Amino acid sequence: EGHLVESGGIVAQPGGSLRLSCAASGFTFGDYTMHWVRQPPGKGLEWVSLISWDSGATYYSDSVRGRFTISRDNSKDSLYLQMNSLRTEDTALYYCAKPSRMGSYAFGVWGQGTMVTVSS
């Protein structure tokens, strides 16, 4: 079914930038749309962004559109999230997620998450 490992989370200053990575294994990465989902401390899940299998389509939540950019490198089985103009409200655990099957929006595989803290 697959395995996902996120990295890149750190403490960043408001207005700063950060790039998260997600390494995929155990499945044909290039076949799947991939997603980023975040969870602020003590709060619920919030969908952030998705990218289609061929990078032809990208979508963002209203809260990050224009500041975050999702990308992928199928040759490296990797997903990325470039985060610019960071705000304190971006503080969260960031998960990458894989659908349970092609064409589905049910997240069958999640990574363990990487923590982003935005603070001065």
Next chain:
Amino acid sequence: SYLLTQPPSVSVAPGQTARIVCGGNNIGSKTVHWSQQKPGQAPVLVVYDNSDRPSGIPERFSGSNSGNTATLTITRVEAGDEADYYCQVWDSSRDHVVFGGGTKLTVL
């Protein structure tokens, strides 16, 4: 934007049946998925496509979806079922995934 409404908490005694609802405008026309999240862990899919179970998920977990309400039902509740549960849909009008606010299931 499309909103999904869940009760913040549900409590049930061991062995009883827990029902966690997820409300949304004409949610019955959408496909609903449910995830379970235990403290300190990543979410785990427990029901997909309204009522199907991934392999490894006990038959005690089931889902339904009609009208303005989707429901996750857990029969013969065990202490290990204590977790946060999230419903989720794809909002095709805005090309967004939408999560409900989550429901904390407490096993008394």
